[in-house]
Amino acid sequence: ILNVEQSPQSLHVQEGDSTNFTCSFPSSNFYALHWYRWETAKSPEALFVMTLNGDEKKKGRISATLNTKEGYSYLYIKGSQPEDSATYLCALTNRDDKIIFGKGTRLHILP
């Protein structure tokens, strides 16, 4: 059974600090890895899609890396701000066109 694991489940970070969290996935049959940012009462917002081993993507203070050989991706947030508080979801697309979501990491930025 394909499973995407995210850790930690929940994270409290002081405003201004940098943080990162992990998405682990089975590396066989890999096609693409997606990161989404999901604020309460809104729909998931796409951050990145990555396909190649060693890929790094950056969007403002947020960046992500991908290791398809060992099956993990890191999401980094530099200098956390209150507006970064959200749930960060990762999702795996495999070659069968199935998309599997992790449970998310809920990030709380403390003032």
Added chain:
Amino acid sequence: EPEVTQTPSHQVTQMGQEVILRCVPISNHLYFYWYRQILGQKVEFLVSFYNNEISEKSEIFDDQFSVERPDGSNFTLKIRSTKLEDSAMYFCASMGLAGLETQYFGPGTRLLVL
């Protein structure tokens, strides 16, 4: 910026009734998806749709579920005979030409089956 829209935002229905959830994807997108999230659980993939047919579906997407794109703009999810366990938030998403682009999600329809 173009966006995916969904109607209704909330739907309450009696068990056994049929419901149709509607989505208007971004206009030049070709790949369409339905997901659901039962309260407190993770987002689950239901079905993907491309070139007017289902390309992939999950175990959840049984004979009670169907999708169609009746008029080239709307993308609908029909549940024929709703069950209590169908209560969830249903999200539609669409994606552009290349399969490796990000998906754009709609705001969701909250379905409550009584």
